[in-house]
Structure formats: C-alpha cells, structure tokens
Amino acid sequence: ETGVTQTPRHLVMGMTNKKSLKCEQHLGHNAMYWYKQSAKKPLELMFVYSLEERVENNSVPSRFSPECPNSSHLFLHLHTLQPEDSALYLCASSPDRFSEAFFGQGTRLTVV
Amino acid sequence: SQQGEEDPQALSIQEGENATMNCSYKTSINNLQWYRQNSGRGLVHLILIRSNEREKHSGRLRVTLDTSKKSSSLLITASRAADTASYFCATATNQAGTALIFGKGTTLSVSS
Numbered sequence: 001e002t003g004v005t006q007t008p009r010h011l012v013m014g015m016t017n018k019k020s021l022k023c024e025q026h027l028g029h030n031a032m033y034w035y036k037q038s039a040k041k042p043l044e045l046m047f048v049y050s051l052e053e054r055v056e057n058n059s060v061p062s063r064f065s066p067e068c069p070n071s072s073h074l075f076l077h078l079h080t081l082q083p084e085d086s087a088l089y090l091c092a093s094s095p096d097r098f099s100e101a102f103f104g105q106g107t108r109l110t111v112v
Numbered sequence: 113s114q115q116g117e118e119d120p121q122a123l124s125i126q127e128g129e130n131a132t133m134n135c136s137y138k139t140s141i142n143n144l145q146w147y148r149q150n151s152g153r154g155l156v157h158l159i160l161i162r163s164n165e166r167e168k169h170s171g172r173l174r175v176t177l178d179t180s181k182k183s184s185s186l187l188i189t190a191s192r193a194a195d196t197a198s199y200f201c202a203t204a205t206n207q208a209g210t211a212l213i214f215g216k217g218t219t220l221s222v223s224s
Binding site: 002004006027031033037042043045049050055056084088090092097098099100101102103104105107108 | 142143145147151154155158160162200202204209210211212213214215216217224
C-alpha cells in the first residue's frame with residue numbers, strides 16, 4: 001500500500017461513454033501525475049499538477065481532461081475514447097518533482 | 113519524450129544469481145531513480161541516486177551512475193523468485209515543469 005488510491009481498478013467503456021478515473025493521496029504531497037502505460041511502450045507522462053495547477057500537458061488529446069480540485073485529489077475525465085486508448089492508467093504523487101514518486105495500483109481501461 | 117532506455121529488455125536467471133540491468137539517458141539530470149512493477153500493478157520506488165553520487169546501496173540492490181556516459185546500472189544480488197518483475201529507470205531533470213520520465217523497462221524472470 002503506497003498511500004495513493006485509484007478507483008476504479010478496472011473499467012470497460014464504449015467509445016461514446018463518459019467516465020472518470022479518480023486518484024486520492026493523503027501523503028501531503030504537492031505534485032500529482034497521470035501516466036499511461038500501453039503494452040510494449042514506456043510509461044507516457046500525460047499530465048503534471050503542482051500545487052493544484054497544471055504545469056505540463058504532453059500534447060494529450062482533448063478527449064482526456066484532467067481535474068485537480070485540491071492537493072489530495074486528481075481526476076481524469078474520459079469522453080469519446082478510441083480503442084487505442086485502452087491501457088493501464090497510473091496516478092502518482094510526490095513531495096516535489098525531484099523526489100520519489102508514489103504510484104497507485106492503476107486503472108485498467110478497456111475501450112470497446 | 114523518452115529519456116531512459118533499459119538494457120536488456122528481458123533477462124532470465126536462476127535463483128541465487130545476480131541480475132544486472134542498465135539504463136542510458138539523453139539529457140543532464142538532477143537524479144535517476146529505479147522502480148519495480150509487478151505484473152499489471154503500480155510501480156514501487158526502489159532507490160534514488162543523485163547526479164553527484166556515483167554509487168548507492170540498499171539491501172541487495174546496488175546502483176551506479178556515470179554522468180559522463182549518461183548511464184546507470186542496477187544490480188540485484190542473490191536473486192529470489194520474488195524478484196520477478198519489470199524494472200524501470202526514471203530520470204528527473206532540472207527543466208522547469210517536468211516530471212519523471214521513464215524508460216521501457218527490463219523484464220526480469222527468476223526461476224527456482
């Protein structure tokens with residue numbers, strides 16, 4: 001248990017659905033991240049939030065929309081996804097961007 | 113963009129043997145970190161080595177860093193079946209607004 005909790009653990013959604021992934025940490029960390037892990041590809045950094053402000057968006061398609069309402073919670077809103085978006089979505093947090101990152105268990109997303 | 117690249121991609125050894133994984137990166141770093149991931153789960157931090165350090169130990173783990181060659185190695189001594197996992201290096205740079213960038217990982221299989 002790393003102190004970072006992601007829900008749901010598994011999600012199957014159609015291409016026309018809207019769903020949200022949730023991440024929660026009570027470690028007092030100032031930075032939170034979304035990563036995407038596809039088969040046979042390195043972890044891709046999607047979004048970085050520092051002190052609740054988004055500081056990096058790695059050219060992620062607009063069908064992925066992050067939200068960070070406070071320093072403990074991070075959401076990833078999904079809409080009109082494509083089958084190639086099927087992947088493991090990992091949330092992480094850290095005291096700052098140089099420190100050890102604590103990862104959640106991930107949400108396994110399947111788009112049908 | 114990918115920063116770290118691990119080598120080999122896959123490694124199979126017997127229990128009791130040592131396992132060595134290498135990581136190369138492209139730009140100057142603040143620190144380099146190694147993580148472990150069991151199948152389909154979140155990543156767990158193993159060790160962090162700063163750019164001004166050359167070697168670090170933690171239990172059966174030994175990490176080296178050569179900033180002139182932009183490379184690092186992770187040595188796991190006296191491996192156990194429970195060490196079977198994927199291992200990733202990640203780099204933290206001083207570039208503003210960035211976060212950890214991960215390589216593709218090395219899949220280690222330890223058989224008893």
